[in-house]
Amino acid sequence: MKKINIVTQLSLLERYLISEILPILLFNIVIVTVVTESIGISFEQFNLLLNKHISFENLIYLHILKLPDFIVIAVPISMLMTTILVYNKLSNTSEIIALQSCGVSLYKLLSPVINLSIIIGLILFIGNDFIVPATNYKAAITLESLMNINRESLKNDDIIYQELATINEPKISNKNNYLKYLFYAEKFSNGKMSNVTLLIRDIQGLKVIINSKFAALYDHNKYFYFYDGVKSIINRDGAYGEAIKFEQLIIELPNISQQFQLDREKLDDREMNIFQIYQRLLIGEKLGDMTKIIQLNVNLFKRFNLPISCIVFTLLGSSIGINLQPRIKYSSFSFTLLIIGTIKIFEAVINALILSEHISSFAIFIPNIFATGVSFYLLLKKIS
Incomplete structure (x- = not known):
């Protein structure tokens, strides 16, 4: 049987764009993961190190167990940062204008990175369902054991x-x-x-x-x-x-x-996979516990929303990064921070409204729908 080499099936343009994106993407994932993990658990764990007499080796072990959870958070943000930086760089060096003059459409410029985001989104979805709940549970049990806490008694x-x-x-x-x-x-x-x-x-x-x-x-x-x-x-x-x-x-x-x-x-939201969430949701509906139903629905929809976010952030970053008027300069990093902050605030407001039963749990998808709309609007403006 003849072997199929995936790399040779890609066009020269696709290989070039992917070679530009992958190194920056990996670098951004590392940086964002370190920052989010430091903000998320490091300060708390250093307090445990000082006040609860937990050894430094155990803290390192806990950090390793929590890494998958923070990588999952970091990937969509890194996709946004990477696409803005890469396409802004290509715009500033007039490479996009040169490619368009050779008949390369915006669709062809975007398709490699969108396809890459779909693959990464699928990997993220699988990892978030099979790896993250298990490592979060292991981390929680380990920390409870070190602090002499028995969750069964809570x-x-x-x-x-x-x-x-x-x-x-x-x-x-x-x-x-x-x-x-x-x-x-x-x-x-x-x-x-x-x-x-x-x-x-x-x-x-x-x-x-x-x-x-x-x-x-x-x-x-x-x-x-x-x-x-x-x-x-x-x-x-x-x-x-x-x-x-x-x-x-x-x-x-x-x-x-x-x-x-x-x-x-006694599993919390981060320690359950989709099957466990769905199992609890079915029973919750029979028992009529609306608060639990809403919480489980939000958790379930977030699992599906995550890979979608990866694709949407890629599309949004690309639409922002492509600048067909290179004389117009802007700070990619500042712009990225502004977008991330706006989206996170929007998500927090949506979550609060859902949990207070003012809107449906399906509203969890609104930020991604809105970001997709903005992306297409920006792209249509640049085409016209």
């Missing part, structure tokens, strides 16, 4: 879950859902929940109240085991009916049990 008080059910007969109510289960445990410790209350309802109202001294969930089961309690039947008029004492009562609560088990993993 936030185990006042455990509350609700589950909604769909109304199958629309004539009964204007609402689509009703509260079916309300679960409360005062504390979770040593695999058991203490002072547990479960309310069971149907469309007409409250039907059963279960109070038990403790409850447990065994081996990823969907059944809750309630021990040493009372099951109170509620009559149609709302009055207490029969009260049945029990030593053990088993109730099937598949959605609540699955959410409880997922919560025991």
Whole structure:
């Protein structure tokens, strides 16, 4: 079989542009990664070094574990910086004008770097889903171990879950859902929940109240085991009916049990891959936890938004860097900082509005849509 050499399949122009871009891109990724990591964790870790007596070797190990996370942040920004610098340089040396006079269109000038950004975006997407969550989790566990913190013992008080059910007969109510289960445990410790209350309802109202001294969930089961309690039947008029004492009562609560088990993993947004986020999102929708649904949706959309940002920032940087009037000078570095700052502020405002439930989670894509619009506007102006 004849071997295919990818490099020889590229045109002379494509090889030239890629050779100009790659060294600067790698340099920018290193610089931006170092800066973002220094701002992100270095000051905090040096405080740990001084006050918590964590060794310097352990801090270096933590930095290495956090590197993938910061590289992922650095790549889109580096693509923006690189394309502005490279195309601005080509403009200042009149190479773009010379190429256009030879019949090379702006599309041909942009296609190599756009194709490169698509490849880098795909690599970024895969790395952000398979590598970053694992290294973030390892870093968090390592730091917690060094500081004698057990995450399993955190936030185990006042455990509350609700589950909604769909109304199958629309004539009964204007609402689509009703509260079916309300679960409360005062504390979770040593695999058991203490002072547990479960309310069971149907469309007409409250039907059963279960109070038990403790409850447990065994081996990823969907059944809750309630021990040493009372099951109170509620009559149609709302009055207490029969009260049945029990030593053990088993109730099937598949959605609540699955959410409880997922919560025991205590993974934050940066420690979950897409499958884990989606798994929690499905359960959150069944339980009707809107705050959690919004947070998970934002996290999920950000995973897809990242490779898109890589492509959009490349297009934006190229459209800004191409200057068909070389006599007009501007500082590429200052312009890059201004753009990055504006985009990050825009993203922060969008995130705040989403989390406050003022706009849809899909608004997370607005900054990229806006940047794409600006890019095409600038390119159309330079073509005309």
